[in-house]
Structures are given as structure tokens and as C-alpha cells.
Amino acid sequence: MPRGEHNGSSRSGAPRRTTPRPRGAAGDAFRWGRPLSRRTMTDLPDKTTAFMDWYLAVVEAANLTDKRYPVKGLNVWTAYGFRARRNLDAVLVREIEATGSEAVEFPALIPATEFAKEKEHIKGFDAEVYWVTKGGLSDLDVPLVLRPTSETAMYPVFALWIRSHRDLPLNVYQIVNSFRYETKTTRPFVRVREIHFFEEHTCQANEAHATERVRSNLGAFRKMADAFALPYLAIRRPDWDKFPGAFYTVALDSPLGGARTLQLGSIHHYRENFSRPYAIQYEAADGSQQFVHQTTFGLSERLLGAIVAVHGDAKGAVFSSAIAPYQVVVIPILGSDVGEAPLRVAEDVAARLRRHGYRAHLDAGDDRPGAKFYRWEQAGVPLRLEVGRREAEARSATSVDRLGTKGRVALDRLEGEVADRLAEFDRALRARADAAFAASFSVARSLAELAGSTRVRIVAWCGSEACGHQIESGIDGALLGTPEDALPIDPGAPGPCIGCGGTESTRWALAGQPL
RNA sequence: GGGACUGUGGGGUAGCUUGGUCCAUCCUUCGGGGUUCGGGACUCCGAGACGCCAGUUCAAAUCUGGCCAGUCCCA
Numbered sequence: 175m176p177r178g179e180h181n182g183s184s185r186s187g188a189p190r191r192t193t194p195r196p197r198g199a200a201g202d203a204f205r206w207g208r209p210l211s212r213r214t215m216t217d218l219p220d221k222t223t224a225f226m227d228w229y230l231a232v233v234e235a236a237n238l239t240d241k242r243y244p245v246k247g248l249n250v251w252t253a254y255g256f257r258a259r260r261n262l263d264a265v266l267v268r269e270i271e272a273t274g275s276e277a278v279e280f281p282a283l284i285p286a287t288e289f290a291k292e293k294e295h296i297k298g299f300d301a302e303v304y305w306v307t308k309g310g311l312s313d314l315d316v317p318l319v320l321r322p323t324s325e326t327a328m329y330p331v332f333a334l335w336i337r338s339h340r341d342l343p344l345n346v347y348q349i350v351n352s353f354r355y356e357t358k359t360t361r362p363f364v365r366v367r368e369i370h371f372f373e374e375h376t377c378q379a380n381e382a383h384a385t386e387r388v389r390s391n392l393g394a395f396r397k398m399a400d401a402f403a404l405p406y407l408a409i410r411r412p413d414w415d416k417f418p419g420a421f422y423t424v425a426l427d428s429p430l431g432g433a434r435t436l437q438l439g440s441i442h443h444y445r446e447n448f449s450r451p452y453a454i455q456y457e458a459a460d461g462s463q464q465f466v467h468q469t470t471f472g473l474s475e476r477l478l479g480a481i482v483a484v485h486g487d488a489k490g491a492v493f494s495s496a497i498a499p500y501q502v503v504v505i506p507i508l509g510s511d512v513g514e515a516p517l518r519v520a521e522d523v524a525a526r527l528r529r530h531g532y533r534a535h536l537d538a539g540d541d542r543p544g545a546k547f548y549r550w551e552q553a554g555v556p557l558r559l560e561v562g563r564r565e566a567e568a569r570s571a572t573s574v575d576r577l578g579t580k581g582r583v584a585l586d587r588l589e590g591e592v593a594d595r596l597a598e599f600d601r602a603l604r605a606r607a608d609a610a611f612a613a614s615f616s617v618a619r620s621l622a623e624l625a626g627s628t629r630v631r632i633v634a635w636c637g638s639e640a641c642g643h644q645i646e647s648g649i650d651g652a653l654l655g656t657p658e659d660a661l662p663i664d665p666g667a668p669g670p671c672i673g674c675g676g677t678e679s680t681r682w683a684l685a686g687q688p689l
Numbered sequence: 690g691g692g693a694c695u696g697u698g699g700g701g702u703a704g705c706u707u708g709g710u711c712c713a714u715c716c717u718u719c720g721g722g723g724u725u726c727g728g729g730a731c732u733c734c735g736a737g738a739c740g741c742c743a744g745u746u747c748a749a750a751u752c753u754g755g756c757c758a759g760u761c762c763c764a
Contacts, residue, residue: 234700242699246759359760509726544728562727572727 218488225431225483226361232482233362235552236491247360247367254553255478257499257533259370262477263349265401265496266372269394270471275345275374280327282350283318289326291451298418299323302355320353323472325419328375329452336456336466339379343387347374347471363479364436364689372439372473377454377466384443384467388424391441391471392658395426398473399438401496402481403604404428405611406438408658409684412642415652417470421445424658427686429614430483433627433651435686438480439473482554484607490552492576494603495596500535502527502592503550504571507543507562515566523559523571523588530589551576556599557592559583575599577606615684617665620672624648624685632661634668635683641673642683651687 218235219227233239238255251259267277283306290296304320307313321327328346336344352371360366374391378384392408399406406428416423420442427435449455449465458464485492495501504527506520520536527534535555537546543560550558559571569585573595579602583591618624618631627649635641635653642653661682670677 244758507727510724512726540726542726542728542730544726545730546728548729560727564727 232486239362254499261497269397273390275347278346279348284327286317289319292419295419304353322354333454342379344377363475370475374471376469381467384469387469403494409655411655417442428480429630433687436480436689441471444468491554493554495556498556500533500555502534502557503555504536504559512563516561519566520561621648630686633672634680636671636676636680644673645685649685654684656683
């Protein structure tokens with residue numbers, strides 16, 4: 175569960191409103207108009223000094239969601255944003271299925287009786303579930319919970335599915351909407367009440383196999399993150415911050431500048447914590463009855479938020495080619511004296527790219543070229559191809575990628591050259607993100623040094639909860655936990671715990687301010 | 690859970706202190722016309738708002754109360 179709260183800071187200078195004006199009462203001020211289609215924004219707030227304002231403005235400028243739906247925390251996916259989401263999901267599906275997981279889908283409503291079976295779990299979610307208590311005009315005998323996550327929907331059925339060791343492992347996932355009644359300020363993608371949720375649930379024969387599944391999930395996520403060009407750190411959460419009901423939780427966190435971090439997803443090892451209350455057991459080869467060990471792996475549209483937050487810049491959003499709604503936008507440069515040739519060539523370019531499987535968009539609208547350039551840059555399109563009179567005559571197109579690299583593409587080698595440019599762009603994007611990632615961490619040698627941190631801090635920690643909370647108040651954030659992999663910078667061996675000064679079993683831990 | 694603040698066209702805003710000159714300002718957006726088109730064009734015409742309910746008053750965007758919605762701070 176993410177904790178902490180970022181305070182949207184003010185734009186400097188101008189007495190402009192720093193947060194979007196709240197809407198009026200639900201249902202009256204809202205207009206069911208079609209989404210703004212050509213929305214642009216002349217200037218974005220500064221990413222470093224007004225991060226949250228910047229983020230909200232980029233999401234709006236890129237037209238990824240329409241947040242004007244009259245229920246807090248429920249956002250409308252626009253056509254453009256939905257494309258990004260589908261591409262993102264395709265990456266998740268590809269990588270999880272490569273590890274032998276299969277898609278299933280369970281119902282959205284969970285009987286209160288099932289929901290209540292695991293004590294820690296219900297304690298963790300009690301305060302943030304939506305209840306369905308009526309069917310038509312009459313009260314339901316057993317109230318239903320709108321799933322905040324699907325353990326309690328799936329596990330009674332897993333108990334029916336699993337009889338023998340031959341039924342194991344059971345590796346299934348679903349991508350469904352889940353609901354959590356967030357009480358804090360909601361933000362597009364990063365804190366919502368209707369969550370577009372990827373959740374894998376597995377049952378393994380024993381703890382070792384479950385641990386292996388966690389490792390496999392970490393490997394799958396590395397490939398997913400590669401497709402998004404997204405650096406991150408896998409961090410084992412401290413006990414007081416693990417998923418309700420879990421044995422342990424490994425979270426995937428990305429730094430967002432300053433001490434800010436965003437949890438992209440998490441992988442949980444449940445041991446027998448759920449299989450016992452839900453009686454998920456199997457007959458082993460030796461005839462004994464055993465409880466399964468379970469794991470889960472959860473991701474959401476937060477990934478999209480992270481992608482916007484990490485890659486976005488002063489010009490707007492930036493998408494890697496794997497998830498870009500449009501990978502290429504083709505812009506004809508028209509004019510009264512140039513005839514139809516540039517338009518014809520541009521049409522041909524877009525059609526050819528589409529035939530070869532690219533997501534290519536032709537922008538032949540009436541706006542001037544400069545306006546189109548700005549718009550598609552804000553929208554994060556990786557590659558722009560311009561075709562004017564000069565290009566039409568030379569059978570070429572001018573290419574400009576979202577990071578500003580310019581070039582020329584010969585039309586007879588169009589598809590190959592576009593592939594090269596996109597690959598080059600993806601590499602450059604990853605390099606830029608990696609550089610920012612590496613610069614996001616620094617070591618803090620004492621509690622006092624944590625105050626006013628402008629980086630995610632690496633601290634020596636003895637593992638005790640008391641010291642953990644001291645560190646948390648020191649940074650006014652959270653102790654994220656201990657890294658599963660190598661730290662991004664090498665701080666040497668950890669010294670004494672910065673909380674108690676103890677040297678016993680002290681490890682490096684990370685502390686930051688989760689969004 | 691406690692406290693503070695804020696609601697004006699699709700988005701952002703001016704006006705509110707001191708009620709009237711406001712059938713509400715500006716930017717943007719949207720629809721239409723014309724001239725344009727190699728980095729946010731110009732121009733003409735048109736569309737679009739005072740969160741809801743009540744009260745005070747000759748008169749309410751402006752004052753009062755309630756409600757709703759939202760934001761922030763603290764637990």
C-alpha cells in the first residue's frame with residue numbers, strides 16, 4: 175500500500191491556479207461532450223519545481239484520460255489513452271504467458287463471507303472496499319464486496335481445482351478492473367478508485383517453488399520494464415508494510431525525481447497464509463495432504479503513470495515504441511504552391527508503414543505544421559516523418575524523433591529505416607532514463623542527514639521496526655525496504671544502523687517519499 | 690476522525706473585500722467562412738458559465754445559512 179503524500183507545489187510567479195478547478199456537484203456541472211480532440215497547452219508547469227502540476231498537465235495535454243467523469247477517482251480512457259493501455263497490456267500478457275501463466279477471469283463480486291476468511295487480509299482492505307448490499311429493492315442476505323483484489327474470489331475455487339500434486343503448479347492471471355475506495359486525493363493512473371489491474375495468482379507445491387515463482391516474476395517484470403524503457407528497483411518491503419496477508423512482499427519502485435518514488439507493482443509470497451483458511455490442499459506423491467504455497471504478482475495502470483512521470487519532459491509525454499499509441503506520425507507540409515504531391519506521398523508512407531505492422535498516423539489536418547509538431551510531441555509520439563515538396567521530389571522523408579534526433583529516410587528503404595530509427599530512439603530513451611535513475615540515489619549516514627532529502631536515500635538499517643519508523647519520520651516518507659538486487663550506486667559495506675547505532679545484521683535499505 | 694480553504698462556459702481565469710455600471714472579463718477550446726501552411730498563423734461570424742437549495746434585499750456571481758463536491762493540513 176502506498177503511503178505518504180506529495181504536496182503539489184505552486185507554480186512560481188504568476189498568480190495562476192495551481193490545481194485544476196474542482197468540478198461542481200456530480201451530475202450537474204458535468205457535460206457529456208465528446209473528448210477534446212486537439213487539445214494543446216502552450217506551456218507546461220516545470221517538472222522539477224512543480225512536479226504534480228506538471229504531471230497532471232502532461233496527462234491532460236497528451237489526452238490520455240478524461241478526468242471529468244463525475245465520480246472521484248474514476249477516469250475515462252480516451253481513444254488515445256486506451257491505445258497506450260492496450261499496448262501496455264500486450265507487453266504484460268506476452269511476458270507473463272512466456273512464463274507459463276494462463277489467462278482466466280473471475281467474477282467482480284465477492285461474498286462477504288469469503289472475503290472475511292483471512293484475517294490480516296480483511297483488516298487491510300476493510301476500510302477501502304465498495305459494498306454491494308442491495309439487489310434491486312431488497313437487501314442481500316450476504317453482502318457482496320466489489321473486488322479490491324481477487325484472492326478471496328479465486329481461492330475458494332482454487333480449492334476445488336486442486337486435488338493432486340499433478341494439478342500444480344497453477345499459474346493464472348487476469349486483467350480486470352478492481353475497486354478501492356481511496357480516501358486520499360486521487361490522481362490519474364497513480365491513485366484511482368477503479369484500478370485497471372493485472373494480477374497473477376499461483377499455487378505451488380512448497381515454499382521453495384513459490385520462492386522460485388517470485389524470482390520468475392521478477393524476471394518477467396525485467397522484460398516488461400525493458401519494453402517500457404523504465405528503470406526500477408525491486409525492494410523487499412518491511413514487515414509492517416507488506417501486503418495484508420502476505421509472508422513477504424517485493425515491490426517494484428521507480429524514482430520520480432527528488433525523493434519521490436512510485437510503486438509500479440508488487441510480488442507477494444503468501445506461504446500457506448491463504449491456503450489454510452481457504453483449504454487449498456493437494457495429495458502429494460506420498461499420499462499426504464499438503465497445503466499449497468501461493469504467490470501473486472500485481473501491476474496496474476500505474477505503469478502508465480510511471481512512464482509519463484519518468485520519460486516525460488518539458489515538451490510533454492514520451493512513449494517507448496513498444497507502447498506508443500502511435501509509433502510514427504506522418505505530417506505532410508502543404509501549401510498553395512506545392513500541389514498534391516506531398517500529401518500523396520505522406521498517405522503512401524503511412525499506408526506502407528501500417529501494412530508492415532507499424533502504428534502509423536497521418537495528420538493531414540488543416541493546422542499549420544508547427545502546431546502539429548507541438549501537439550504530437552506533447553502526445554509522446556516517438557517518430558515524426560515530414561513530407562514536403564523537397565521530400566516528395568527526392569523520394570524521402572525528414573525524420574525527427576521525440577528526443578530531437580533528425581535524419582532523412584529514403585522511401586525505397588522506408589520500413590527498414592523506420593525500424594532503425596525507432597530502435598535508436600528506444601535506446602536513447604532508456605539511456606536518458608538510466609542516467610536520471612542513477613542520479614536519483616544518495617547515501618544518508620545519519621538521521622539528521624535525511625531531512626530535506628532531494629534524492630531517494632540509501633541508509634544502513636538494523637531491520638527493527640522502531641528504527642524503521644525513525645527513518646521514516648526523518649525523511650518524511652517511508653522506509654521502502656531492502657533491495658533484492660544490487661544498488662544503483664555502490665556504497666560499500668553498511669555501517670551501524672542510523673537509527674540505533676547497532677551493528678548487528680545491518681543492511682542497506684532505501685527510504686523515499688512514495689507518491 | 691479533527692481543522693482550514695475553494696467551487697464562474699469544455700479547460701484556465703477576471704469580477705467577490707465595499708451588492709447595482711455584469712443579459713459577467715480575458716486566454717484557450719468548439720462550430721462555420723476566407724486567406725494561409727518547412728516550429729504554436731491571421732481574420733470574420735457563431736456557441737458556451739456564476740455547484741445546489743433556501744434566506745436577506747428594491748437589487749445577489751458578490752452577503753448569510755444548509756447541502757453537495759473538491760483541495761490541503763493534522764491524527
